[in-house]
Amino acid sequence: MESVISFIEKRLKLKVNRDKTKVQRYSLSSLLGFGFHTPRWKVWNIRVSKKSINRVKEKCRVITTRNNGLSEEARIQKLKLLIRGWINYISIAGSVKHQLLRLDSYVQNRLRICLWKQWKRPGSRFRQLCKLGIDKKRTGYMLIVIESMHVWHRPLVYCVHFLIIIL
Known part of the structure; x- marks a missing residue:
């Protein structure tokens, strides 16, 4: 670890934040909301990290709470903006269809609960x-x-x- 840090600082003349810098397996690391993995055929793939998915779910949950004072149309508009932006960001990851289907069912269920509680x-x-x-x-x-x-x-x-x- 020290040899890598000294190379970066001396040779490349970059500063290294020692609190954030760590060496770990690629499957455990996450960078800008993406993780990396290699399936059996040894090709590197990009996938969306669990932390990023949980963050988007939490934002959806905040939008679909009943005490935020939004009408149904405004709530749907905010969700559309959030999900569209997130999909555009994660579109570089390979296969996200399964994760998007699960997010879609989660959001639809939250909206149904809002309607049910409204009645x-x-x-x-x-x-x-x-x-x-x-x-x-x-x-x-x-x-x-x-x-x-x-x-x-x-x-x-x-x-x-x-x-x-x-x-």
Whole structure:
């Protein structure tokens, strides 16, 4: 480590921040939101780091909280800007389709939860689901099932999942 630092400082005449500088395996390192790995065929690949994905999820969570005072349209606009910018940044990484699909389902689920919480009472939920096209008998049965579930699992129910499609 010391030989590398002395080479960089003396030969290249660059300053090295000794607190941030470390030597570690390439699979554990992360640089500007990207990680590196080599699959079996020994070709270097770039992938999005877990820390970067968690950071974007946290920003999406902040935007989709109920106490930020945003309307549904404004919330969707902010999410579109955030996700579009992030996708443009990470587009140099090879295969991110799986990660983007998981992020998309996470954001859609958060938006469904916002709508579900906005409807507040079972009566208004019943009316809103009927407006979306579910027959009244099925809506009544579904509301009984949905109200007994945890809030994260409620939007995954068939009627809510397929009829409250926002993005």
